[in-house]
Amino acid sequence: MAAASIKEFGKVWWSEVYNRIIGAAVFLDDYSAECLHWDGGLLNLMYGGAVSVKNLSPFEVASKDHKKAVFISQSTSTQLRTIREIIKHSDFSHCMLISTVSLDVVYLELNEGKDVSDVVAAGKAPTEATKQLEGMLLEWIGKQQSAVEVVHLPLFTICPTNIVFLTPPYQNVYPLYDGKLTPDSSALDLYSLSRDGRSQVRRLASGLNSLMDSMNLREDIFYMGTYSSLVAGVLENSPVCLARRKTCSNPASLIIVDRTLDLCAVTSHSMESVLDKIMTVLPRFPGHSTDVAVDMSPVCEANVINHPDDVQLPPGCLFHAHDDSSVQTFDHMINKSQKEVLFDLYNKLSKIDVQKSPSPKTLLKVTPQSLEKIVSASKGNYDVIEKHMGILQQALAVVHTLKSPKRAQLELLQNLERQVLQSLAASRDSTSVLHQISHLIKTRKDRHLSLESLLALIVHVYSLTGTEVSFSKQHESSLAETLSVAIFEDHKTLFSPDSGYMCSPEQCDEISKKIMGRLKEMALMRKNLQKYGSVLKPCETGAGHEYRGVLQQMVNDLVDTERPELPDLRHRNEGLKDLLRSGLNILTSKKSRSTKHPLDNPTVIIFVVGGVTGEECKAIHRSVITSGVDNAVFIGSTKFVTPVEAMRDVLDL
Template identity: 25%
Template sequence: MSTPGVLTFTQQAWEQVLAKVKRAVVYLDAACAESLHWGCGSSRLLEAVGNSACYLREFEPAAVAGGAEQPKAVFVLSCLLKGRTVETLRDIICRSHFQYCVVVTAVNHAVHLTANHVPPAAAAELEGQQPVFEQLEEKLWAVGHHGDNLVEKILSVLPQLPGHTNDVMVNMVELTALQAKEENQNMVAPGCLAQSNDPAAKALWEALLNTKHKEAVMEVRRHLVEAASRENLPIKMSMGRVTPGQLTSYIHLFKNNLKALGNHCGLLQLGLATVQTLKHPQTAKWDNFLAFERLLLQSIGESTMSVVLNQLLPMIKPSNQRTNDDYSPEELLVLLIYIYSVSGEFSVDKDLGEGEEKVKKALAQVFCEESELSPLLQKITGCDSSINLTFHKSRSAVDELFTSLRDIAGARSLMKQFKSVYVPGNHTHQASYKPLLKQVVEEIFNPKRPDPVDIEHMSSGLTDLLKTGFSMFMKVSRPHPSDHPLLILFVVGGVTVSEAKMIKDLVPSLKPGTQVIVLSTRLLKPTNIPELLFTTDRLHPDLGF
């Protein structure tokens, strides 16, 4: 999924940065640190620095300043050099003894000119001034969500790696002499999914991204067996269904062999990530979640919206009545988003009003009775503790949620071709969900090549402007998205593993030989959706000015 072209591009971009960092203190913000993490690894940056007196530091107001023995600094940033970013830069530099500073930014130079109201003619003058501004185009390969994919489950159930959006913490205690007790969990540094300098682990990662759950688990077993065989470890082969216990027994073979551990460290981290995901209680719940979504899908076509909401009502339970199989408030929000998104526009009547009212009341009561508010519920309700959450506050928050849910239902109302993601059932087929991305890709590669109705070509340059002018008087053919052998799809807001895999599998069947690169602002998992929809001010984002 992370195609060689994109990965090579990322590595080439970092090579330009690495050329500047010799004997420097390097400050990175979180986004650039994560790009480095996936692209070439921190060890490559430390090699390029090549000085034990120089360090990697997080770019933040409280960052440690440079000492007298550290005359050079390199700042690698993902954001616009304006506002708080400039204030932080100035503060760090003023507290340091730097004689030479380089600032590398992911934001295009033209954007800086526009943001600072500098005429284009002044660009040449800026080029020669310090700090030096360079462009690092960061492209993170985004993948996954809600399908039969192991990576999607790993990202959803394992704890997030601090400071990262696309990686998780893998518990490595199993490979040590420590007992696997809770108090020992933080004594060993966690493993992760990104293995940029381990070819075997990278090959397994690609396989996990590109296969279904069952095939992915078998691939993990195959890689572990081959690695153990190469190290002459006493492996006992067993065929049939792959179990967490079986994978654990293979991983334990490496435990007391330091050389084998070093040779296959990346592979073992992915193996442990798989085992911990398969054992996690949320993984068993995943299939139940999907089954209920399918049930809702059939109900949406056969019943009114109020009936569908009534099906959800018995599942809204306070914390003291919930078992491990019941849905948490966050999971209920995911289901509500699914219902309103798939339903699309619907008529509002008395029954719907009463159905929504029952769900609102039950949901508000559940929020109030939570023993501890999750970070998401804290943001939604505006309360940092359940003690401070009154029913009135909770109900006001839930009313706002449902306003957003109705907006979600009408989000595609202005489209002509892509109005619905719901495919009604008939005598031979059940109702199904057809993702918007799938519809877009199928339309792009439609062999009849009709003019896309909802896909707009943006004119740019004198030639396109002339064509647009002539088209008022005579027929001028507009460029078609499938005209080129390379198609770049950029999904604003995030993309899931399943969506990216779906596109990868779909395009060869529609137009063999075409290369498609899917880029996005982030990698999504189910629990990201409520936070992005209900707690993010999308019209007034914090740009740090």
């Protein structure tokens, strides 16, 4: 199946699903359900002919009169056991497994510990996996007259905008090596990772390969960061990827970057993007990594006691695939200013306003209260609500966010970040930043600050300073001691009940030491970068310093018409090719060809392993547009991330 763009990629493969579900009971896992939401949601399956749609859970079964089942799954060993339970407790005679992960990867996982190198090298792994899985399905059905089918459909992307894509099934993929920030050995390969670690790299690489295949792209692979080199290695050398590159004809550049090289952007509370603000303030939509739960009680008659857990009124959400007006507003939430988003929403709401509020043209300023007034006027008017459901949900999300008590905390944290930046830029080695943060932790309850947010601030500081600032041992010891006490006091909100932490004073000491060790590792993440080792740059105005992220610096150089050197961006196969070229040059005495540049190809995909923010996507997109380059540049990542989520990822809490 061919896809003309990344947005088209997901639609093409979901249309394949809709062709296969007529008369079927459909069972799908949470990740596939999230991807479906961004293609149109549950109704797409029901209108497509499904007789029922259920979660892929061992506690679910189909009605006895449903004879056909379609399972949409990541095909992990746990999920295959779940499928077995569902089949054994139902009465199917026709089962289809839609594996969203490439079958060559599934084959390696099914045969973990066996020598299957010959099968893999010969490119027969997908065929053999199909046979194995079909055999398992037939055995579980246990009937003479039964039909089974196994297909791979790469359902793993969502597209918040035309140029940004995320991969919900890989939201937990992070540049860690068996829980550590840096690998034990410099001679790192896939087999120095744990079984789960290898599986994550292969699954992510297989997804990117499927994307390239659908878009008929033959890529040059560039990477920045150790973990990204592993993903690049699988993409470069896997037999399935090698076979695909022989048949694909459109040249492209794929740039893979480790999030851990620069954690400042994702742990900063100084956010301009409305989407970043919404995701930081509102709870997640149940089971989703990107959309949020919106309290809909202002337009409904139901009395909600505990949103979003109150089952009598399901939460609203931000993205509405079938509503073009809402899709446009979602794009604005990333790419436009808060003022522009408020005016956009007011314009759209004013067309449905039953009280006839002032015209947008006569308003000098749109406030959350202006939006709330129009939304409240539609309360209980279910004809209006039904017709304009998307825009009402988005307006309520913005109102709840901008009126939330958490906004004051965010503004305080923004001011603290600015003070830290000034302090670091002014004093460098003599800085007392950690002493100030220790004081903030001790007085956090008076300031209504959460320990989580302050931990995100500490991660921000260590990633910002890198190797340029060395903190005094006395200040670090004091911070570790303060953290230990704070973790003991706040462990119920910091850790989930099933985290395994008992949180005795002694264990809190250990957790605090682990965090401090992780922070010191974090400061060293850019030590091997030649050009992007520092993110503290003098302001262009000449006064003070500002943060300029690794990703932003790289993109600015990438689209610079002068084509500056990109020494930190490694080309996956340059080592071997350079060696061959130098050998040939001895014979031919011809001048060596210049190093490959990502913009040599018309399509460029930048993929960040470990999360991005809406603000980063907006800045990168703006750099590309203002540069005037003709290349199509797409931005991908494993997920959108908030400061607290980024902190939890890197500290492994």
